[in-house]
Amino acid sequence: MPSLSVLVPLTIVGIVMGAMYALPAMGIVLIYKTSRVLNFAHGAMGMFSTFVAYQLGVVWHLPVWLAVLGALVFAALLGLVIERFTIRPLEGKPPLVKVVVTLGWMLILMSVAGFIWGANAYHIPLKVAPEGTVRFPMVNISYLQLTNLGVALVLTAGLAFFFKATRLGIAMRAVADNTRAARILGVRVELINCVSWMLGSVLAAIAGILLSPMVNLDTVQLTMLVLSAFAAALVGGLVSLPATFAVSIGLGILHSDIVIWAKASGVRELVTLGVILVALFWRGGGLAKVMEAGTGQRSAARFASRKVSTARVTGALAVVVALAALLPLAMGRFYSFLLAQTLVYAVALFGLMIVVGLLGQPSLMHAELMGLGAGITATLVAVCHLNFWVAGLLAVLAGYLAGIVVGLPALRIRGLALAIVTLAIARVFDSLVLPSKLLASGVGGRTVARPSLGPISLAGDRAYYEVALAVFALAALAALAVRRGKLGRVLRSIRESERGAAASGVPVTRYKLLGFATSAAFASLAGVISVGLTGSFTPAPFDWTHSVILLAMLVIMGSTAASGAVLGAVVLIVLPEFSGGNEYVEQLTQAISGAALIIQSIAVPQGLVPSVGAAVRRIAGGFGRGGTSGPSSGSVSRSPGPVRRDAGENGEPVAGGTLAAPAKPGGHEMAATNRGDSVTPAAKPGSRAGERVS
Numbered sequence: 001m002p003s004l005s006v007l008v009p010l011t012i013v014g015i016v017m018g019a020m021y022a023l024p025a026m027g028i029v030l031i032y033k034t035s036r037v038l039n040f041a042h043g044a045m046g047m048f049s050t051f052v053a054y055q056l057g058v059v060w061h062l063p064v065w066l067a068v069l070g071a072l073v074f075a076a077l078l079g080l081v082i083e084r085f086t087i088r089p090l091e092g093k094p095p096l097v098k099v100v101v102t103l104g105w106m107l108i109l110m111s112v113a114g115f116i117w118g119a120n121a122y123h124i125p126l127k128v129a130p131e132g133t134v135r136f137p138m139v140n141i142s143y144l145q146l147t148n149l150g151v152a153l154v155l156t157a158g159l160a161f162f163f164k165a166t167r168l169g170i171a172m173r174a175v176a177d178n179t180r181a182a183r184i185l186g187v188r189v190e191l192i193n194c195v196s197w198m199l200g201s202v203l204a205a206i207a208g209i210l211l212s213p214m215v216n217l218d219t220v221q222l223t224m225l226v227l228s229a230f231a232a233a234l235v236g237g238l239v240s241l242p243a244t245f246a247v248s249i250g251l252g253i254l255h256s257d258i259v260i261w262a263k264a265s266g267v268r269e270l271v272t273l274g275v276i277l278v279a280l281f282w283r284g285g286g287l288a289k290v291m292e293a294g295t296g297q298r299s300a301a302r303f304a305s306r307k308v309s310t311a312r313v314t315g316a317l318a319v320v321v322a323l324a325a326l327l328p329l330a331m332g333r334f335y336s337f338l339l340a341q342t343l344v345y346a347v348a349l350f351g352l353m354i355v356v357g358l359l360g361q362p363s364l365m366h367a368e369l370m371g372l373g374a375g376i377t378a379t380l381v382a383v384c385h386l387n388f389w390v391a392g393l394l395a396v397l398a399g400y401l402a403g404i405v406v407g408l409p410a411l412r413i414r415g416l417a418l419a420i421v422t423l424a425i426a427r428v429f430d431s432l433v434l435p436s437k438l439l440a441s442g443v444g445g446r447t448v449a450r451p452s453l454g455p456i457s458l459a460g461d462r463a464y465y466e467v468a469l470a471v472f473a474l475a476a477l478a479a480l481a482v483r484r485g486k487l488g489r490v491l492r493s494i495r496e497s498e499r500g501a502a503a504s505g506v507p508v509t510r511y512k513l514l515g516f517a518t519s520a521a522f523a524s525l526a527g528v529i530s531v532g533l534t535g536s537f538t539p540a541p542f543d544w545t546h547s548v549i550l551l552a553m554l555v556i557m558g559s560t561a562a563s564g565a566v567l568g569a570v571v572l573i574v575l576p577e578f579s580g581g582n583e584y585v586e587q588l589t590q591a592i593s594g595a596a597l598i599i600q601s602i603a604v605p606q607g608l609v610p611s612v613g614a615a616v617r618r619i620a621g622g623f624g625r626g627g628t629s630g631p632s633s634g635s636v637s638r639s640p641g642p643v644r645r646d647a648g649e650n651g652e653p654v655a656g657g658t659l660a661a662p663a664k665p666g667g668h669e670m671a672a673t674n675r676g677d678s679v680t681p682a683a684k685p686g687s688r689a690g691e692r693v694s
Contacts, residue, residue, distance in 0.1 A: 008139045010256045016145045017214070018252020019152035022245040023207035025229040025236070026159065027200030032238050033176035034196040037087060037098045038416045040423075041105035043226030045082075046204030048109045049075040050126075050222055051117050053209050057126040067126060068209060072202050079201030083194050089602050095416060096362065100555055101601050103548055106223065107594030110545070111587040113219045119587065125212040148210045155206070156245050163241075172196060176239075227427060228255070230420050231272050234279035251275060266432025273424040280413050280421070313480060321473045328462040336461040337533070342573045343465075343472040344530045349554050349565035350479035351522025356551065357559035358488055359515040360495030361410055362419040364547050365426035366523050368434065369406075371542025373399045373524025375439030378446040378537035388451035392528035399524025400517045407516030411509055426544040434539035445538035448531055458532075468529050475522060479562050482518065491515050545590065552593040556600045558607025567609060 024042055031039050039045075052074045057067030086101050110119075117123060129147040133140040163169035174182040175192045183189050208222045215221045232251055236244035254275075255268045328336045352366045373395040380391035409421050434440060450459050458464045482488050490511050493501040502508050531537050553572055557564030575592060576585040604611040 004138055006260065007257065010260065011253055012139055012141055012145065014253035014256030015249055016148050016252070017211075017256060018249035019149050020207045020211045020214075021225070021228045021232055021252055022152055022248035023155065024204045024225060025232040025244045025248050026156070026241050027203035028226075028229050028233045029236065029238055029241060029244055030172075030196050030203075031200040032233075034172055035083070035087065035193045036095055037102065038095070038420070039102050039200070040099060040226065040419070041082070041102040041109065042200065042204050042229065043223040044106040044109035045075065045078055045201045046208035046225065047219060047222035048113050049078065049201070049205030050208035050212050050217065051113050051123075053126050053205075054117070054123055054212070054217065058124050064126065064128060068128065071205055071209060075201040075205035076198040079197035079199070080194060082201075083197035086598050086602065087197070088190065088193070093605070096419075097601050097605060099362070099416060099419060100552075101598050104552065104594040104597035104601070107545075107548060107552065107590040107597070110219045110223055111590035111594065114587040115591075117219075119219050121218075123217040125217050126209060127213065128210060144210075144213055148214075151206065151210060152245075155203070156241070159241060168192075168195065224427065227269075227272050227276075227420075227424055228252075230424075231275040231279065234276055234417075234420070265435070266428060266430075269424070269427040269431050273421075273428050276420060276424050277409065280409070280417050314477070317473065317476055317480075321469060324469055325466060328465055333461045336465045338573055338577065340461065340465040340468040340533050341530075342569050343468045344526050344533065345550075345569035345572050346566045347472055347475045347529065348523050348526035349550065349568050350475055350562065351519040351526070352550055352554050353479065353559060353562065353565050354482055354491070354522070355515055355519035356554060357561075358483065358491040358495065359512065361414055361512075361516075362422065362551070363406075363519070364419060364423040364544065364551060365406070365429065366519075366550050367542045367546035368426050368429035368544070369399055369402060369520045369523035370527040370530065371429070371434045371537075371539060372402055372439075373527030374531040374537045374542065375434055375446075375527075375539075376524075377528045377531050378448045379439055379441075381448050382441075382446045388448070388532060389453075392525075392532075395528050396521050396524045399527075400521040402524075403517035403520025404513050406520065407513045410512055410516060423544065426547055430539065430543045434542060440537065440539055445536055447536045450535055451532050464533060468533065471525070471529055475525065476562065476566075479522070479565075483560075483562060487511070487514065487518075549590060549593050552597040556593075556596050556608060558609035558611075561607065561609045561613075564607055564609040 024046055028039060028042055031037060031042075049071045053067045053071035056062045056070045057064055062070070082102075082105055086105070087098060090098050090101065113119075129142075129144040131143070133142045134146065163173055171182070171187050172192050172195070174185070174187055175189055179189055182192075207225065211222070211225070228251060229248075232244050232248040235247040251272070254271055258267055258271055324339075327339060331339075348366065348370055351369075352363065355361050355363050373392075376395040376398050377388070377391045380386045380394060381388055384391075386394075406422070406425060410418055413421065440446065450464065452458055453467060456463070458467055490501070490506055493504070493506060494508055494511060494515075498508055527542070530541075549572070550568075553568035554565060557568040557571075572589070575589055600608065606614075
């Protein structure tokens with residue numbers, strides 16, 4: 001049992017840290033209550049504003065009060081820009097689409113901050129309190145700690161007064177309770193949402209400025225403050241500011257005192273993950289339903305597609321692979337290496353397509369699963385002296401089992417909540433699993449010799465590229481088999497309606513776990529090929545930022561299209577190469593990925609590949625009919641081929657859906673459809689045809 005002389009100072013530090021968690025947590029709750037957006041960029045907004053204060057106060061030597069004021073004004077404007085130009089245009093879209101936009105902003109803010117101030121450089125924090133301590137019984141408390149705690153208490157009390165005694169605060173509460181009723185009563189909902197984003201951004205900025213002297217001032221530490229804020233907000237039910245503040249204090253104490261019993265790195269991330277899981281499972285149905293309401297998973301994957309026979313697809317793949325096999329003959333060794341890297345990411349994105357595109361579950365830890373496959377392979381080869389390919393098979397099996405474990409929370413939670421959980425698991429992998437001595441063997445990682453294939457040496461990049469191409473071809477065939485086979489149909493039916501799939505006899509639990517496991521196996525396979533290509537394993541290429549970039553590329557290109565996975569891999573490798581290979585390549589990739597993700601979510605939510613394909617088919621169809629515009633709105637095309645159509649908002653057909661029977665007035669009937677194993681609920685009167693009936 002630790003002595004009080006040790007426990008009391010750590011508890012004081014924990015209380016102060018908890019108060020700093022409380023400010024962004026209350027900002028998250030505020031934004032979510034009014035606009036129903038779970039802001040993953042909240043930590044990045046506070047981080048960037050903190051760097052603005054650093055620039056004004058430390059670099060330009062402005063007075064502290066002016067530097068802080070300038071940073072807070074910037075934070076408010078940043079919240080205004082994000083809400084007005086990227087969130088408001090998505091009004092009526094599924095919340096998951098808005099979450100994707102916030103992920104894009106997180107990538108942009110982190111990369112731009114890295115460009116300007118350096119991603120890993122040391123920065124002298126802005127001093128917001130004088131140096132020195134105040135003596136209390138058994139503990140000395142610094143002026144900074146007292147300042148941080150005092151500011152947090154004052155702001156919490158001020159927010160309570162604001163919401164209870166001011167017209168704007170009461171209007172914000174009205175919008176949070178019932179947006180439609182508030183609009184009818186004359187409340188300007190758009191203005192309220194804008195103010196909420198501005199206020200939430202200011203709270204994140206204050207937390208970052210006050211916390212920066214206590215942690216490393218870099219682009220990652222303050223950005224990841226959002227996870228602790230999410231944990232506190234979830235325990236508070238995303239509705240109660242006082243409960244959120246109290247839970248934040250408790251979480252801060254837990255984070256501080258846990259080092260007494262467990263000194264390993266990553267323990268705090270593990271505690272945060274535990275709190276998030278306990279909050280979601282403890283609050284269970286209520287919180288999950290709030291976060292899943294209106295996720296609109298049915299409409300998210302719809303795009304115009306024409307069923308092409310499996311034989312034609314396989315033939316086209318064979319031609320592409322044959323041509324790709326000849327590419328190294330016309331290119332140098334360096335380009336063979338880049339092509340092999342592209343194939344590695346394509347295999348990984350095939351797996352992500354299964355869980356995101358088919359099953360409809362967001363995953364922010366796919367790169368970590370790649371790292372798991374790479375790390376296990378390197379360990380088995382370097383330590384156990386197994387054959388590389390045997391070690392690779394065992395690593396893929398381990399990845400499959402890890403996918404089952406990761407998929408367990410998805411049996412109870414999904415949508416927005418699952419995105420938080422996978423990000424928290426990713427942070428545990430980044431700090432505890434991948435850097436462990438078992439996998440990485442220290443900071444330098446493990447070195448693995450380039451494998452051979454029987455008597456054939458793969459020491460050259462061209463030879464290894466051919467093997468990677470063969471693995472890619474097999475993975476592509478497997479991904480197409482999943483997408484077009486029974487598993488793909490069942491996963492799509494679960495995505496559209498879990499209740500409907502269960503009612504039609506689908507074992508939902510088994511297939512959800514199978515989807516996550518299959519996706520993880522693809523990721524681990526990509527990790528195996530990657531470690532053989534590079535000849536070493538280090539955790540850095542497999543952290544959470546790479547997971548977000550992988551998700552961004554897949555969503556941009558089209559999460560349901562295998563060709564979108566291939567093009568996404570090409571962009572991931574080609575984009576840094578075009579940048580000239582300077583030290584800011586990673587920041588450039590993040591910035592472009594984030595910007596493209598935001599633009600795609602607003603302009604072409606189906607993804608580039610499906611949208612371009614649909615446009616080409618419309619143009620080709622127009623020429624084929626002699627320039628006519630095709631069937632009128634409200635009719636269903638009689639063109640050959642199993643093209644399914646759905647009724648849109650105004651009765652127009654929407655390609656790629658099911659044709660739901662109209663509901664009888666006053667009745668809620670289930671209309672069985674021929675879409676795999678799913679049962680599609682009939683539409684309620686006045687609702688969009690084909691939407692889920694709750």
